[in-house]
Amino acid sequence: MSIKFSQEQLNKVQEVIARYPEGKQKSALIPLLHMAQDTFGGWLDAPVMDYVAELLHILPIEVYEVATFYSMFNTKPVGKHLLEVCRTGPCMLNGSDEIIDYIKSKLGINEGETTPDGLFTLKPVECLGACGYAPMMQLGKNFREHLTKEKVDALISELTAKAGN
Amino acid sequence: MKLLLQNAHIEGIRFYDAYRKNGGYQSVEKAFKMSTDAIVEEVKKSGLRGRGGAGFPTGMKWSFLAKPEGVPRHLVCNADESEPGTFKDRYLMEFLPHLLIEGLIVSSYALGSNATYIYIRGEYAWITDILEQAIAEAKQNGWLGKNILGSGFDCEIYVHRGAGAYICGEETALIESLEGKRGNPRLKPPFPAIQGVWMRPTVVNNVETLAAIVPIINMGGEEYAKIGVGRSTGTKLLSVCGNVNKPGVYEIDMTISVEEFIYSDKYCGGIPNGKRLKACIPGGSSVPIVPANLLFKTAKGETRMMNYESLSDGGFATGTMMGSGGFIVLDEDQCVVRHTMTLARFYNHESCGQCSPCREGTGWMYKILKNIENGQGKLSDIDLLWDIQRRIEGNTICPLGDAAAWPVAAAIRHFRDEFEWHVLNPEESQRRNYGIAHYADPLPMVGAV
Ligand SMILES: Cc1cc2nc3c(=O)[nH]c(=O)nc-3n(C[C@H](O)[C@H](O)[C@H](O)COP(=O)(O)O)c2cc1C
Ligand code: SF4
Ligand code: FES
Numbered sequence: 001m002s003i004k005f006s007q008e009q010l011n012k013v014q015e016v017i018a019r020y021p022e023g024k025q026k027s028a029l030i031p032l033l034h035m036a037q038d039t040f041g042g043w044l045d046a047p048v049m050d051y052v053a054e055l056l057h058i059l060p061i062e063v064y065e066v067a068t069f070y071s072m073f074n075t076k077p078v079g080k081h082l083l084e085v086c087r088t089g090p091c092m093l094n095g096s097d098e099i100i101d102y103i104k105s106k107l108g109i110n111e112g113e114t115t116p117d118g119l120f121t122l123k124p125v126e127c128l129g130a131c132g133y134a135p136m137m138q139l140g141k142n143f144r145e146h147l148t149k150e151k152v153d154a155l156i157s158e159l160t161a162k163a164g165n
Numbered sequence: 166m167k168l169l170l171q172n173a174h175i176e177g178i179r180f181y182d183a184y185r186k187n188g189g190y191q192s193v194e195k196a197f198k199m200s201t202d203a204i205v206e207e208v209k210k211s212g213l214r215g216r217g218g219a220g221f222p223t224g225m226k227w228s229f230l231a232k233p234e235g236v237p238r239h240l241v242c243n244a245d246e247s248e249p250g251t252f253k254d255r256y257l258m259e260f261l262p263h264l265l266i267e268g269l270i271v272s273s274y275a276l277g278s279n280a281t282y283i284y285i286r287g288e289y290a291w292i293t294d295i296l297e298q299a300i301a302e303a304k305q306n307g308w309l310g311k312n313i314l315g316s317g318f319d320c321e322i323y324v325h326r327g328a329g330a331y332i333c334g335e336e337t338a339l340i341e342s343l344e345g346k347r348g349n350p351r352l353k354p355p356f357p358a359i360q361g362v363w364m365r366p367t368v369v370n371n372v373e374t375l376a377a378i379v380p381i382i383n384m385g386g387e388e389y390a391k392i393g394v395g396r397s398t399g400t401k402l403l404s405v406c407g408n409v410n411k412p413g414v415y416e417i418d419m420t421i422s423v424e425e426f427i428y429s430d431k432y433c434g435g436i437p438n439g440k441r442l443k444a445c446i447p448g449g450s451s452v453p454i455v456p457a458n459l460l461f462k463t464a465k466g467e468t469r470m471m472n473y474e475s476l477s478d479g480g481f482a483t484g485t486m487m488g489s490g491g492f493i494v495l496d497e498d499q500c501v502v503r504h505t506m507t508l509a510r511f512y513n514h515e516s517c518g519q520c521s522p523c524r525e526g527t528g529w530m531y532k533i534l535k536n537i538e539n540g541q542g543k544l545s546d547i548d549l550l551w552d553i554q555r556r557i558e559g560n561t562i563c564p565l566g567d568a569a570a571w572p573v574a575a576a577i578r579h580f581r582d583e584f585e586w587h588v589l590n591p592e593e594s595q596r597r598n599y600g601i602a603h604y605a606d607p608l609p610m611v612g613a614v
Contacts, residue, residue: 019323029345069347070328090406127249132412141290
């Protein structure tokens, strides 16, 4: 995979940089890292981070420092679908531990692991701001809330079937 | 009484047309006829206190903003909302995005911010889209851009998405993050009002605070101040979670009792499955947990009310705090040790690592709590925990250290017997939800109606 944004994306990059004062283009770093992660396989490999550094005229180390600080940036490969289940207090009160255990046994993986087919990674995370709709997980750009074992079953079947096509 | 959410049920209110038809953007028209000083004066009169957690008077904060000649100033809206139990800003932005945009335009005008940023937590990705759409609509209709309504005032609003870091809710960490750096809090002074983002004077306010500017301008600061009680003026959003029948976001005018809030069908609707109330953390995970008996009555025997003063009555010995309004309810089957352990893990995960008391202390607290929870603790561990939390509090660059220490301190203060029970009953303590029967000194449970 060649590491280069499309022309349309490059236009977006310029638009994002223009939101900040002149000379302060480093402010666009986090938005650009989101774009890069979404585009280049769901994680930030070193060459991807170097590319972002080049776009912003900053040092690669400035990008690495930031990428490793924020929990949404993956600095290691992840499965096609990242199941990020919240386990903080309020979710725990509503059974998030049971949901995490259920996913572990259903997929045969531990926390932080990916299924052998590369489809699913399970990542327990801390409060995502959905405490009243617990238990919950983040899947891509969206939240799945009021989780039950049945909902987990349906979700995993749906995503597995999609991958089969 | 509702001031912010009164129109939330109207169909299509998320979009410009319905919002405008129902009185939206009138505060901007009114504000542009006022001087910027007069707007700050109205906000001062309203008694509005910051809704992000610290409760600092907003009008006073605004009047501290430095205005050096030729240096741009910025308003930054704090939509990082990552305090466990808190999801009120999400509700506002998701269902009433134009209310926030309207408040931002008025506030930007009052403060002289031509470029205003909404710093939103990275996980709220779909809300970023909702806000950007609302901004585009507002711009199309002439409420943003150059020379708005012929006022001579230019303003743009940009949404800046974070990437998962609770600490970026702290205002100086937020500023660092907005500059494209790690979210390490800055030493204060200088305060953001003097040197904030890009070293320019900056005001950081919470989403709910900035939305409240709209009713304040519409009705006038004095009228706003008549709602509520004492120094708790206006309305407050609360996000309710844990063991209640009706979790969700509620707007209250701070004159109702805590008991009514929990048991009334208008609000939380009581505890599910006929269970009894055990404890509550009324203002987000950082504020002290209080047992049911201290929740409904203060130590003086007065009815505890849902406002800043009453919730904190008795200090940390018997009271708690309004905080961010994240209202967490624990029923009789919940384990305080386990709950506290998840919070300790949270703070350990979120510590930026700059100060050793916070970096090391949160790690130790998590480890010890995990041992106790898993039946591998010693009685001396409880005193050790107490000692560690005491050494963190007040010894760090930013208040995250305190926020990590307080929940542990309060849990031990009020539920020490439960910690001891875990140590003395190691086999059973590995079970979850071990129930009130194992609670050494059952609380006098109140209000099981
Ligand atoms: C660790 C930490 C996290 C915080 N998180 C938030 C947050 O998510 N949202 C928020 O509005 N304020 C948060 N604050 C408070 C901000 O530092 C700041 O006081 C607030 O945004 C000011 O706005 P206000 O005066 O309108 O409340 C946090 C503070 C600390 C110490
Ligand atoms: S108290 Fe904790 S989070 Fe705050 S600056 Fe120090 S190490 Fe970082
Ligand atoms: S505790 Fe899980 S979303 Fe807040």
